[in-house]
Amino acid sequence: MPETPVLTRQVDLRLAVAFAQSLVAAVRSAAGSADALAILRSGVHAECPQCHLRLFGEDVLALAGSEAPQAEVSPKLHRLAQGFCGRQDCEALFYEFTFDPAPPVDWAAVLAQVDGAVTPEASEAGAAETALADQKAIAKKRTRLRVLAGLAVVLLLLLARHLMTGGTIPFLREPRRFTADPASLPHLGETGAPPPSPATNKARTFRAAP
Ligand SMILES: [Zn+2]
Numbered sequence: 001m002p003e004t005p006v007l008t009r010q011v012d013l014r015l016a017v018a019f020a021q022s023l024v025a026a027v028r029s030a031a032g033s034a035d036a037l038a039i040l041r042s043g044v045h046a047e048c049p050q051c052h053l054r055l056f057g058e059d060v061l062a063l064a065g066s067e068a069p070q071a072e073v074s075p076k077l078h079r080l081a082q083g084f085c086g087r088q089d090c091e092a093l094f095y096e097f098t099f100d101p102a103p104p105v106d107w108a109a110v111l112a113q114v115d116g117a118v119t120p121e122a123s124e125a126g127a128a129e130t131a132l133a134d135q136k137a138i139a140k141k142r143t144r145l146r147v148l149a150g151l152a153v154v155l156l157l158l159l160a161r162h163l164m165t166g167g168t169i170p171f172l173r174e175p176r177r178f179t180a181d182p183a184s185l186p187h188l189g190e191t192g193a194p195p196p197s198p199a200t201n202k203a204r205t206f207r208a209a210p
Helices: 013-031 036-043 057-063 075-081 107-117 120-164
Strands: 007-011 044-047 053-057 094-099 178-180 206-208
Touching: 007 013, 007 107, 013 036, 013 057, 013 075, 013 094, 013 107, 013 120, 036 057, 053 057, 057 075, 075 120, 094 107
Parallel strands: none
Antiparallel strands: 007 094, 044 053, 044 094, 178 206
16 A cells, blocks of 8 residues: 655645634544544644744644634734744745644545635635724724823813812922022023024923922
8 A cells, every 4th residue: 555645735824824724624524523633633734944933733723713813822823813924033924734644534635625715815805804803902902092091181180170279289298399400501692602402402400499
């Protein structure tokens, strides 16, 4: 009996999520009663040709998940879901996938199915979805900032009202007066010529008056 050849595939990282989803779906249907996760674990490996970062079956399964992995949970999978190598700063554009024999799954049949399903158009739809999720996260952050800004305004208004009705700033028992330190002021008019412009932007120091 001839040895089953080890199959490989170069996968464009922009298609990584679509590829993982299609692969997991194809393995699940080909596995029948066998454990699809075990087949993915023993049969699927991928490696970055540049930095040699490796992916295993469970990474492929996580990439195929319905939600893109969050950066806090897995920076590697988050980067992969965005179409980049999982290693920070690696600029690889594709991964080399290897499929070791994993009966009862016939990788040639599974890959034929995956190749037909994974097209650049399919991945664009996925990218649009990711962009939408990012926009939602940004909107959430903006709302939080707006609430904080609103609270700050309310506090300032309360403080202004307190001062206008004769109160002092809480925790500052004694009002202090400040005078400018003459040494730190620009020497205007000494030479008659305007001072060199950098001097006007120099930080000035202030001393509390006795
Ligand atoms: Zn890499």
